[in-house]
Structures are given as structure tokens and as C-alpha cells.
Amino acid sequence: MGGNIYKEENSDYRGAITPLAAAVLTQALCNTTLPYALKLANQGFVKVIKGDGALAKGVNTFNGCLTNEPVSRALGIPYTPLDRVMNG
Numbered sequence: 001m002g003g004n005i006y007k008e009e010n011s012d013y014r015g016a017i018t019p020l021a022a023a024v025l026t027q028a029l030c031n032t033t034l035p036y037a038l039k040l041a042n043q044g045f046v047k048v049i050k051g052d053g054a055l056a057k058g059v060n061t062f063n064g065c066l067t068n069e070p071v072s073r074a075l076g077i078p079y080t081p082l083d084r085v086m087n088g
Helices: 019-043 046-050 071-076 084-088
Strands: none
Touching: 019 046, 046 084
């Protein structure tokens, strides 16, 4: 079946992803995320987040504060901007 999705008679999906494809996808995910993990480990969370706006957008909470405005609105929980929480 070559990794193609196909429907069995009993409605179970089998063969959706081959072991080789899973290994390739896992390696790609590791190759993409490892540089960020190393940067965080070597430089520290606060320094990295202050210097990388893209990563800062992924911070939802910090020091007990909700720093993601859409999540705040959806849950009805007070929002605190990340820069305010990080700068004291």
C-alpha cells in the first residue's frame, strides 16, 4: 500500500504511514526543534524569549500570569503582556 491511506472493510484505517515515513518525519521534527532547545538550554529562557519575537509568541504563561491574549479572552482570565511579566 506504500503508505497510502486506505479503508478496510471494518472501517479501521491501516497503512496510513509506513515505519520509514515515521522515521523520516521524526528526524525532520528533531532537526527543526533541536536548535531552539539548545538555544534555550545554553542562553536561558528569559534571554532567548526577549531576543526572539517568534518564540515569544509561543509563550502562553509566565510566572503565573496568562500571557496569551486570545486564550485570556476565550477563558475569561486576566491577560498580562509578556514583556510586563518578564520586566518585573
